[in-house]
Amino acid sequence: MSQNGSVFNSILGFFVPIHPDGHKFVAIAAIVAVLGFLFSNVLGLLLFIIVVYVAYFFRDPERIVPQQAGLIIAAADGRVSMIEEISPPEELGLGPDMRLKVSIFLSVFDVHINRAPVSGEIIEKIYTPGLFLNAELDKASEDNERSSLIIETIDGKKIAVVAIAGLIARRIVGFVEKGQRIGVGERFGLIRFGSRVDVYLPQGTIPLVAVGQTAIGGETVIADLSQNDPMRETRAI
Numbered sequence: 001m002s003q004n005g006s007v008f009n010s011i012l013g014f015f016v017p018i019h020p021d022g023h024k025f026v027a028i029a030a031i032v033a034v035l036g037f038l039f040s041n042v043l044g045l046l047l048f049i050i051v052v053y054v055a056y057f058f059r060d061p062e063r064i065v066p067q068q069a070g071l072i073i074a075a076a077d078g079r080v081s082m083i084e085e086i087s088p089p090e091e092l093g094l095g096p097d098m099r100l101k102v103s104i105f106l107s108v109f110d111v112h113i114n115r116a117p118v119s120g121e122i123i124e125k126i127y128t129p130g131l132f133l134n135a136e137l138d139k140a141s142e143d144n145e146r147s148s149l150i151i152e153t154i155d156g157k158k159i160a161v162v163a164i165a166g167l168i169a170r171r172i173v174g175f176v177e178k179g180q181r182i183g184v185g186e187r188f189g190l191i192r193f194g195s196r197v198d199v200y201l202p203q204g205t206i207p208l209v210a211v212g213q214t215a216i217g218g219e220t221v222i223a224d225l226s227q228n229d230p231m232r233e234t235r236a237i
Helices: 003-012 020-039 041-057
Strands: 071-073 078-086 099-106 113-115 120-128 146-152 158-165 172-174 187-191 195-201 221-224
Touching (some): 020 041, 146 172, 158 187
Antiparallel strands (some): 099 195
16 A cells, blocks of 8 residues: 555544544534634644544444454453453452453543443443542552443353543443343443453453453454463564
8 A cells, every 4th residue: 555545544544433422522622622713823723633632532433343152352442451360349249259351451542432342131230439540550440430341141151341430531431221232342331531441251261362462342352252272472573
């Protein structure tokens, strides 16, 4: 592909649908920018850049979701920041047994729409108030404000997905309710302005991603419950 074609595709990347939750924020930012131009062209231009960023933050692109049975799909865009065997937080009601936790950290430049890692019934929806620490810290899983879903698959497996507010994020917006059925890759919520999503998988699950890898919500396969292959080796090049 030519350099001009690459630049054109990069520009098109900004023109994706904006989630309805972001419409009011874009409108408010646009009004403020117009008022800014009344005082100064420089101020108006700076505020217009903010309008562009707000629209970019709330982008909601379509995703191609793998449908194979047993696959666990990334619940968010961002960097895989942690993979560990850990006992899940008590509020999830999953018991003290160790589970595989895969954490994805979302920067302020990532898509912030959260997607279901599996298909199933939402058997629990739990809101836990808390702090707004840096979402990359280990203790953010238990100390920060968070909203959790427990999804039970058709074969009875329980998968927990936890949206965690971060240092900048101050609002977790949910789109689903307890008792609702949800398909893999479907949107279940949004975290405004920087955050983290933890997925808790059954004990013995082998991750198919590595710490530092970039995940795409709704597309990247993070585990396969139907396979017992050893953890994949990775290297940075």
